[in-house]
Amino acid sequence: MLVLLLMLLPVQLWAAPAIQSWTTEKGARVLFVPAPELPMLDLRVVFDGGSARGAIPGVASLTSALLEEGAGDWDADEIAQRLDSVGAKMSASSQRDMASLTVRTLTEKRALTETMDTVAQVLGAPRFDPLAFERNRKAMLVSLNHDEQSPGTVAQRTFMHTLFGEHPYAAQVEGTQESLARVTREDVITHYKKYYVAKNAVIAIVGAVERAEAEHLAELVSSGLQPGERAPELPQVSDLQASRTLVLPFPSSQSHILMGQPGMQRGDPDYFVLYVGNHILGGSGLVSQLSDEVREKRGLSYSVYSYFSPMRRNGPFLIGAQTQNAKAAETLEVIRQTLARFIEQGPGETELTAAKQNITGGFPLRIASNSKILEYIAMLGFYDLPLDYLDTFVDNINSVTSEQIRDAFQRRIKPDQLLTVVVGNEQTPAPAN
Amino acid sequence: MEHIMRLLLSAALLLLSGPVLAESLVTENLVHETVLDNGMKVIVKEDHRAPIMVSQVWYKVGSSYEPDGFTGLSHALEHMMFKGTESHPPGEFSRIIAANGGSENAFTGRDYTAYFQTMSNDRLEISLELEADRMRNLTLPAEEFAKEIEVIKEERRLRTEDKPTGQLYEQFTALSYRSLPYANPVIGWMNDLEQMRVEDLAAWYRRWYAPNNATLVVVGDVEPQAVFQLARKYFGPLKQEQIPVLKPLREPPQKGEVRSVVKIPANEPYLLMGYKTPAATSAERPWEPYALEMLVAILDGGNSSRFSRNLVRGSEVAVSASAGYNAFTRLPGMLTLDGTPARGRDIGQLEKALREEIARLHSDPVTEEELERVRTQVIASKVFELDSVFYQAMEIGTLETIGLDWRLIDQYVEELKKVTPEQVREVAQRYLRDENLTVTLLQPLPMDDGKPVRSSTGGRHGS
Numbered sequence A: 001m002l003v004l005l006l007m008l009l010p011v012q013l014w015a016a017p018a019i020q021s022w023t024t025e026k027g028a029r030v031l032f033v034p035a036p037e038l039p040m041l042d043l044r045v046v047f048d049g050g051s052a053r054g055a056i057p058g059v060a061s062l063t064s065a066l067l068e069e070g071a072g073d074w075d076a077d078e079i080a081q082r083l084d085s086v087g088a089k090m091s092a093s094s095q096r097d098m099a100s101l102t103v104r105t106l107t108e109k110r111a112l113t114e115t116m117d118t119v120a121q122v123l124g125a126p127r128f129d130p131l132a133f134e135r136n137r138k139a140m141l142v143s144l145n146h147d148e149q150s151p152g153t154v155a156q157r158t159f160m161h162t163l164f165g166e167h168p169y170a171a172q173v174e175g176t177q178e179s180l181a182r183v184t185r186e187d188v189i190t191h192y193k194k195y196y197v198a199k200n201a202v203i204a205i206v207g208a209v210e211r212a213e214a215e216h217l218a219e220l221v222s223s224g225l226q227p228g229e230r231a232p233e234l235p236q237v238s239d240l241q242a243s244r245t246l247v248l249p250f251p252s253s254q255s256h257i258l259m260g261q262p263g264m265q266r267g268d269p270d271y272f273v274l275y276v277g278n279h280i281l282g283g284s285g286l287v288s289q290l291s292d293e294v295r296e297k298r299g300l301s302y303s304v305y306s307y308f309s310p311m312r313r314n315g316p317f318l319i320g321a322q323t324q325n326a327k328a329a330e331t332l333e334v335i336r337q338t339l340a341r342f343i344e345q346g347p348g349e350t351e352l353t354a355a356k357q358n359i360t361g362g363f364p365l366r367i368a369s370n371s372k373i374l375e376y377i378a379m380l381g382f383y384d385l386p387l388d389y390l391d392t393f394v395d396n397i398n399s400v401t402s403e404q405i406r407d408a409f410q411r412r413i414k415p416d417q418l419l420t421v422v423v424g425n426e427q428t429p430a431p432a433n
Numbered sequence B: 001m002e003h004i005m006r007l008l009l010s011a012a013l014l015l016l017s018g019p020v021l022a023e024s025l026v027t028e029n030l031v032h033e034t035v036l037d038n039g040m041k042v043i044v045k046e047d048h049r050a051p052i053m054v055s056q057v058w059y060k061v062g063s064s065y066e067p068d069g070f071t072g073l074s075h076a077l078e079h080m081m082f083k084g085t086e087s088h089p090p091g092e093f094s095r096i097i098a099a100n101g102g103s104e105n106a107f108t109g110r111d112y113t114a115y116f117q118t119m120s121n122d123r124l125e126i127s128l129e130l131e132a133d134r135m136r137n138l139t140l141p142a143e144e145f146a147k148e149i150e151v152i153k154e155e156r157r158l159r160t161e162d163k164p165t166g167q168l169y170e171q172f173t174a175l176s177y178r179s180l181p182y183a184n185p186v187i188g189w190m191n192d193l194e195q196m197r198v199e200d201l202a203a204w205y206r207r208w209y210a211p212n213n214a215t216l217v218v219v220g221d222v223e224p225q226a227v228f229q230l231a232r233k234y235f236g237p238l239k240q241e242q243i244p245v246l247k248p249l250r251e252p253p254q255k256g257e258v259r260s261v262v263k264i265p266a267n268e269p270y271l272l273m274g275y276k277t278p279a280a281t282s283a284e285r286p287w288e289p290y291a292l293e294m295l296v297a298i299l300d301g302g303n304s305s306r307f308s309r310n311l312v313r314g315s316e317v318a319v320s321a322s323a324g325y326n327a328f329t330r331l332p333g334m335l336t337l338d339g340t341p342a343r344g345r346d347i348g349q350l351e352k353a354l355r356e357e358i359a360r361l362h363s364d365p366v367t368e369e370e371l372e373r374v375r376t377q378v379i380a381s382k383v384f385e386l387d388s389v390f391y392q393a394m395e396i397g398t399l400e401t402i403g404l405d406w407r408l409i410d411q412y413v414e415e416l417k418k419v420t421p422e423q424v425r426e427v428a429q430r431y432l433r434d435e436n437l438t439v440t441l442l443q444p445l446p447m448d449d450g451k452p453v454r455s456s457t458g459g460r461h462g463s
Helices: A002-007 A059-067 A076-084 A111-125 A132-148 A151-164 A177-182 A185-195 A213-224 A272-283 A289-296 A325-345 A349-361 A370-382 A389-397 A402-412 B002-014 B073-080 B090-099 B120-135 B143-162 B164-176 B188-193 B198-208 B224-235 B287-299 B306-312 B347-363 B366-387 B389-401 B408-416 B423-432
Strands: A020-023 A029-034 A040-047 A089-094 A099-106 A200-206 A246-249 A254-262 A304-308 A316-324 A420-424 B029-033 B041-046 B053-057 B103-108 B113-120 B212-219 B258-265 B271-274 B318-324 B335-341 B439-446 B454-457
Touching: A002 B143, A020 A213, A029 A213, A029 A370, A040 A111, A040 A213, A040 A370, A059 A089, A059 A132, A059 A185, A076 A111, A076 B366, A089 A111, A099 A111, A099 A289, A099 A370, A099 A420, A099 B212, A099 B366, A111 A213, A111 A325, A132 A151, A132 A177, A132 A185, A132 B318, A151 A254, A151 A316, A151 A420, A185 B090, A200 A213, A200 B120, A254 B143, A254 B318, A272 A289, A272 A304, A272 A325, A272 A349, A272 A389, A289 A304, A289 A316, A289 A325, A316 A325, A316 B198, A325 A402, A325 A420, A349 A389, A349 A402, A349 B258, A370 A389, A370 B002, A402 B029, B041 B224, B041 B389, B053 B120, B053 B389, B073 B090, B073 B113, B073 B143, B073 B224, B090 B103, B090 B120, B113 B120, B113 B389, B120 B212, B143 B164, B143 B188, B143 B198, B164 B258, B164 B271, B188 B224, B224 B347, B271 B347, B287 B306, B287 B318, B287 B335, B287 B366, B287 B423, B306 B318, B306 B347, B318 B347, B335 B347, B347 B423, B366 B389, B366 B408, B366 B423, B389 B408
Parallel strands: A029 A200, A246 A420, B041 B212, B258 B439
Antiparallel strands: A020 A029, A040 A099, A040 A200, A089 A099, A246 B454, A254 A316, A254 A420, A304 A316, B029 B041, B053 B113, B053 B212, B103 B113, B271 B335, B271 B439, B318 B335
């Protein structure tokens, strides 16, 4: 009774954080949100220098790993000591689009100064010491081996590699046995010089500092970068021409199933429509259609989901599940039918209303911590999305109609152009053609 | 306001003998608690940064409460808590929370089972009404259980059966503990899942799910008295239960090193070592758990710790090496070391290097500089934790549920600050001994993946 009553309450109005933006002297774009409540600061520098830019698979990740291994006057031990002694945390990583370095520190003066001086050196004067290069290269080989013990990881990497074909996104972020055998220190230096430049960087800052201090920090951390140029446009991702199924044997008790195709890009005109549609199909945990069909009604899988991963260019649209080998064929069939039905019929009005209530009602949760705000503004800056993205988010979600969802899924998700990867004990028959 | 906070914090960092955190960041100044007439504890922590709240209900039951043959019961019951009550059919709980913009889930550990919703702060009442309902009115339909136990088996396959380190960890804990139920996996042994009946869950539910065995923790932009009032309204009418009195379990002293090997298809070897240690709940010398926390942070707290500096860099014997210890468990646990050898090095060399690090703790006192580094890291991480309402609630809920006081959150830093180099050496000598050690090695068998990839192209798979 009470529950029903409260469900009719309007979403309370809550303003998104005001994002301030400017450009550093060297040409790096800065996005800043003051967060005075806690005496701490988060800073992320993002370069358009992920694996899609790598001349050889793994070079972007290796470059990230080597940043903290020596810079300017300091070796790895000294960098670690400087950060640990003020309680700061720093990490660097690369994905397909982004190469990023993130740091979290107290805003107490000594901590802030030590940390930001270190970040400036690490970004502006990394040493890429030959011994550190060799140790990290070998560590990546071990890590690759380790990852390949997991049927889920093997499925994921096979799917991405196959999905993107000739596109730079096909390169494995972590590198391959073959590429890590031939990558050189010079490859890393070349990658760094080309992409770790100010005009190719976005600096996101959230924390308890005034605007003037934020400007100073942005200048400081970008001071060692060359101005450089923005990375060139990436080519478009090609659609699959036909459906394709890969079945990989693996000594596991479950089969991991992935199914999908190239999806959409950041700033896509269909973004909000596909986002809400996918929320209903498989993006909302236990209450999604896929979860209902695969898990709740049939007990086939612990985790079943779908998502769009929008990137600079079309990232994957992906459905995933895992089930005991004997049930792989059945699970695959349920997934296919659920997807086909969704494409054909779209969502019901009740489902759409519930999805909108979930997304808009949960809006405050998306920006309720400094780390979440940092995540958002780094993304907005990197993909050149409008700074009022968060202000218009709720309206954009609310304006989506079921007809738009049906139309967009029919235009964009092609049941006869799906890539399916099954990794497991090979009990999934390859589909009859 | 923020200026004052910053100034206070700076002072704290400079004068470590003085107050540790700014007054406005000290947990005790932000927490309010009450106990309902039926024995349910309610703890509220204010965090007004954003108009949201997290609500968590913690039950004092988990895998360490389960008898042999019934392992996995607490976790299975957690799954079934989403499968309907007398007033809400299966799945409706999740649908109502979702439609109110919430995100929800639950987790089961060795010492607790907890349920949470994170929502806009004006939706707290919905969360409390639904949680109070499922605390006493679960229906546990047999046909829902029949499907859900299959989901749980899939979860076990995903987390353990098909994961070399998961299998190794299971054998390691089973071998380490002679008496303590920490020997059993939280998710349960597959055999016990196959034998589990819905009646077992019903009995487990009746035994442990009662207001006097639960703690409600709410953290966020809420007014404490209003939360207490809602808690009284929804949880207040629930009946108490006679909660079974637990025997004080203790592990008999180990009389010699235990070694084992796990042989499974894998690509990389792996090593896990564990020494039995006291926990804050029952340590005879209350400072020891803090000395052990300090010891672990010196070995593995950040990139300048001994393992990173000496084993990953330095001798390059490990590609990764870590140390772990949790002072806050209901029963005494272990201090663990684990790692993977670097390419061209073997697991024997890694074990030798780890043992040398332990030997060094026996012989040489740790330096004041190392202690100082850890203290600073702990103070900083106390501030960083405040960025997450979820984590703040977790901290309170965990301590209360294992039988300690949430005020330990503040005392923790004070206790760590008191630890001396001599105390670190003393706990190393007392507990990190070979007779008290269990070692498990992962010996990889071939992955047998030589078969060719089967592929087919073309065809329509749609409707």
